[in-house]
Amino acid sequence: MAKFRNSEESYGILAQVLHWCVAMLIFVQLPLGVYAANLPVSLARLQWLSYHKSIGITILVLALARLAWRWIDAPPALPDTMALWERRAAHAVHWALYVVPVLAMLAGWLYASAAGLSVNWFGILLIPDLVAKNAELAPLFKALHHGLVGVLVLLLIGHVGAAARHAFLVRDNIVQRMLPAAWWGKK
Amino acid sequence: MVGKKVILLRWIWLLPAVLCTPVFAAEECYTAAATGGAVTFRVMQAGAPYTGTFRSFSGEVCFTQGRITRIDAALDPASVDTGLPELDAALKEKDFFALREYPRVTFVSTSVQSQGDTHTAHGTLEIKGNRREVEIVLRSQPADGKISVSGSLVLDRLQYGIGAGEWTNTKWLGAEVKLDIRATLSRKQ
Numbered sequence: 001m002a003k004f005r006n007s008e009e010s011y012g013i014l015a016q017v018l019h020w021c022v023a024m025l026i027f028v029q030l031p032l033g034v035y036a037a038n039l040p041v042s043l044a045r046l047q048w049l050s051y052h053k054s055i056g057i058t059i060l061v062l063a064l065a066r067l068a069w070r071w072i073d074a075p076p077a078l079p080d081t082m083a084l085w086e087r088r089a090a091h092a093v094h095w096a097l098y099v100v101p102v103l104a105m106l107a108g109w110l111y112a113s114a115a116g117l118s119v120n121w122f123g124i125l126l127i128p129d130l131v132a133k134n135a136e137l138a139p140l141f142k143a144l145h146h147g148l149v150g151v152l153v154l155l156l157i158g159h160v161g162a163a164a165r166h167a168f169l170v171r172d173n174i175v176q177r178m179l180p181a182a183w184w185g186k187k
Numbered sequence: 188m189v190g191k192k193v194i195l196l197r198w199i200w201l202l203p204a205v206l207c208t209p210v211f212a213a214e215e216c217y218t219a220a221a222t223g224g225a226v227t228f229r230v231m232q233a234g235a236p237y238t239g240t241f242r243s244f245s246g247e248v249c250f251t252q253g254r255i256t257r258i259d260a261a262l263d264p265a266s267v268d269t270g271l272p273e274l275d276a277a278l279k280e281k282d283f284f285a286l287r288e289y290p291r292v293t294f295v296s297t298s299v300q301s302q303g304d305t306h307t308a309h310g311t312l313e314i315k316g317n318r319r320e321v322e323i324v325l326r327s328q329p330a331d332g333k334i335s336v337s338g339s340l341v342l343d344r345l346q347y348g349i350g351a352g353e354w355t356n357t358k359w360l361g362a363e364v365k366l367d368i369r370a371t372l373s374r375k376q
Contacts, residue, residue: 041277043353046360050233116270120234133238135270 006073010177015073018066019178022059026101029055030153053112053119057127060105067098076177090162096155104148106130111141214256217334217372219246224370226262230344231361239269246294248336248372254301255325258308262292282351289315294323304328312340314347325368334372341365 005012011019029052036048078087109130112119116133120126131137166174226241246260264284267275279286296310297320306325311318325338344350344364345357354360 041273043356043359046233050359116237116239117232118235118237123234126235133270138270 006075008076009173010076012073014069015066015075016178016180018062018069022062022066022101025055025059025062026152026156029059030149033149049117050120051122053108054122056105056108057119057121059101060109063098063102063105067102070098078174079172081172082174093155093158093162096151097159100148100152100155104145104152107141107145107148111138111145114138114141214249214251216247216249216257216375218375219244219248219260219336219370220333220373222371223335224368226369227367229365229367230363233359237269239267239274242266242268244370246370247375248334255296255299255306255308255327258294258296258299258310260294263290264292265290282354283349285315294321312342315349317347319346323368327372330371332374335369336372337367337369339365339367 003010003012004014006015032048032055033052036045036052039045039048078090082090109119109127113129113131114134114137118127118129163175166172224244226244227238228241229236229238231237241262241264243263243266244261246258248255248259249257265279265286267278267284269275269278278284281288284292292315293313294310296308298310299306299308301307304327306327308323308325310321310323312321313319319342321340321342323338323340325336328335342364343362345355345362349364350360
């Protein structure tokens with residue numbers, strides 16, 4: 001049976017589902033944000049930015065859930081076959097990948113609030129503003145949002161690159177720990 | 188026709204009294220100062236409230252013994268300030284205020300009922316060449332020899348052609364627009 005909690009060899013169902021949901025949403029969110037922000041003022045821009053903001057709120061909640069779950073359920077330790085610097089780099093990037101999306105999301109939320117463009121989550125739930133409308137602050141939050149997203153993109157390149165290295169070059173079981181096969185194959 | 192003429196003649200002796208009325212119940216007119224006021228709007232965008240401000244407007248309000256007798260106001264849609272320059276520019280284009288053709292929004296009262304400091308004004312609002320009869324409830328308060336006036340009005344932007352083309356989609360841009368008016372009136376010299 002598939003394991004709900006993490007084991008020593010692999011991540012459990014909950015950690016995997018949260019990881020892949022956030023991964024998928026971030027890979028939709030990044031091009032969506034870039035595309036929408038570069039549209040001229042139009043109904044399409046209003047719609048896509050609205051979806052961008054709703055997805056952002058979703059990512060924030062899921063990212064916080066991942067942090068909480070990581071705290072409750074310790075992830076599998078990295079094997080000794082990895083060099084110390086590799087394990088340190090992996091930990092640093094993992095932690096940054098928990099924190100930076102949350103910060104990028106908060107900066108986006110601050111920007112939307114300061115611009116006066118409040119968020120209604122998929123037309124279901126009106127999200128409160130973090131700050132009052134402020135035309136001077138809005139460009140600063142916008143720049144902060146863009147900067148943090150830039151950092152996130154660099155982290156993702158590092159993360160995906162490292163995963164590819166483990167899967168195709170090092171050929172250890174690091175990547176498999178986050179794949180369903182890790183528990184599908186086992187009883 | 189003959190009957191009407193006779194009636195007019197029968198009442199002609201009242202004419203001097205009518206002409207002298209202003210002497211006894213003088214109409215005092217005030218103008219809206221350029222500063223100390225604003226017209227803000229509130230509309231729903233993507234299911235969330237959005238507000239903006241019109242900075243420039245002018246107007247004349249006349250009182251007779253504390254009762255408003257006449258309101259004549261104009262607003263400059265070019266002074267729209269949403270805090271987002273791109274949006275301000277879009278609002279001046281033809282889908283919204285079409286400034287080149289319609290540089291002014293006007294309101295002219297047809298009748299005003301005053302009860303204490305509350306005034307219910309009926310009149311014609313003209314936006315983008317579309318005229319509608321509207322009711323605006325205003326409250327007046329004396330302030331340092333001036334009069335501060337505030338009021339609000341809810342209108343359907345589609346009746347005035349504000350948000351044409353794709354913007355007629357009210358799921359993403361609400362039809363209902365609430366205007367809040369604040370003005371400081373100074374005695375006309």
